[in-house]
Amino acid sequence: MSAPAELARAVEQLGATVPAPFEHPFAGAVEVRWIAPGRLPDACRAARDAGYFFESLTCVDRLAGQGAFELIYTFNRFESSASSRVAWRVWSPAGESVPTVSTVYGAADWNEREVWELYGVRFAGHPNLTWLLLPEGTEWRPLLKSFTAPPASIYDDSQSVVPDDQPAHS
Amino acid sequence: MDRLAEEASPWVRLAMVDDVLNLARANSLWPLTFGLACCAIEMMAAGASRYDLDRFGVGLFRPSPRQADLMILAGTISRKMAPVIRTLWDQMPGPKWAIAMGGCTISGGPFRYPGEYAIAEGAEKFMPIDVHVPGCPPRPEALIAGILKLQDKIKRGRRLERAG
Numbered sequence: 001m002s003a004p005a006e007l008a009r010a011v012e013q014l015g016a017t018v019p020a021p022f023e024h025p026f027a028g029a030v031e032v033r034w035i036a037p038g039r040l041p042d043a044c045r046a047a048r049d050a051g052y053f054f055e056s057l058t059c060v061d062r063l064a065g066q067g068a069f070e071l072i073y074t075f076n077r078f079e080s081s082a083s084s085r086v087a088w089r090v091w092s093p094a095g096e097s098v099p100t101v102s103t104v105y106g107a108a109d110w111n112e113r114e115v116w117e118l119y120g121v122r123f124a125g126h127p128n129l130t131w132l133l134l135p136e137g138t139e140w141r142p143l144l145k146s147f148t149a150p151p152a153s154i155y156d157d158s159q160s161v162v163p164d165d166q167p168a169h170s
Numbered sequence: 171m172d173r174l175a176e177e178a179s180p181w182v183r184l185a186m187v188d189d190v191l192n193l194a195r196a197n198s199l200w201p202l203t204f205g206l207a208c209c210a211i212e213m214m215a216a217g218a219s220r221y222d223l224d225r226f227g228v229g230l231f232r233p234s235p236r237q238a239d240l241m242i243l244a245g246t247i248s249r250k251m252a253p254v255i256r257t258l259w260d261q262m263p264g265p266k267w268a269i270a271m272g273g274c275t276i277s278g279g280p281f282r283y284p285g286e287y288a289i290a291e292g293a294e295k296f297m298p299i300d301v302h303v304p305g306c307p308p309r310p311e312a313l314i315a316g317i318l319k320l321q322d323k324i325k326r327g328r329r330l331e332r333a334g
Contacts, residue, residue, distance in 0.1 A: 147285070
């Protein structure tokens, strides 16, 4: 049995399920499993123990405006040259937080900050859930399907910071 | 005195001290070591041996804003970076000048579109700019042209009011 298949079998012990054919197939991974949010740290630990590194975390706003998100965690390993990427899909219902996996994979720390600031998904137990790419204090979530444009104030030239200085020198 | 200057002008140049100072300033610019995005690669190329900014007295990139009098804004400015750049600019002692290199620092460039949320739409939103060098990115020759234009401006002792 190949390594990805072994890992997939291991996480099925944690209640992972295979996505149905109609559930937006995720291409690019040889094994894809749905993971319940509560079992996510365990599933990530299983991947780590099987020699996988954390590749990426991405988020999809499937139900525009409903506040529910799909998170996709991908893992890969150096040992085999054949395709070996596995993906854990997690459904985060509206208003609920997802446990952080930064305690398992340190590399997930910034990925979770990015998903939080761009989508608003809360990661429970994250050590430092603050803005990474956007200015501190940004309140809107630009990657939501419902997002059209930032508030007008940040485009307001009258608020722009700087007056022309005096001539280069006198 | 005016008449004397007029009569002597073909042979004697009665320069104001400022003119001399400006000549010195223009030919000894100290840029800040400072790259923001891909334009910085062209800026580094301009500083290296092939294009050799040292020929124009601009080659000594300083690592501290306290020692620099020219800021070459080379690359995309994110909204998060804008206040940092403004701080660096404020830390530079005057007289000082700024060159906006590339479309992003001039107007936001390719990142300017409705709903754009992360990029500052031009450096002039938050600091004064002396010379704009368009391009995406501008070639080193274009940056050199911009620097020559800036030197021209400094020698004249005022901001350029028109091109040429």
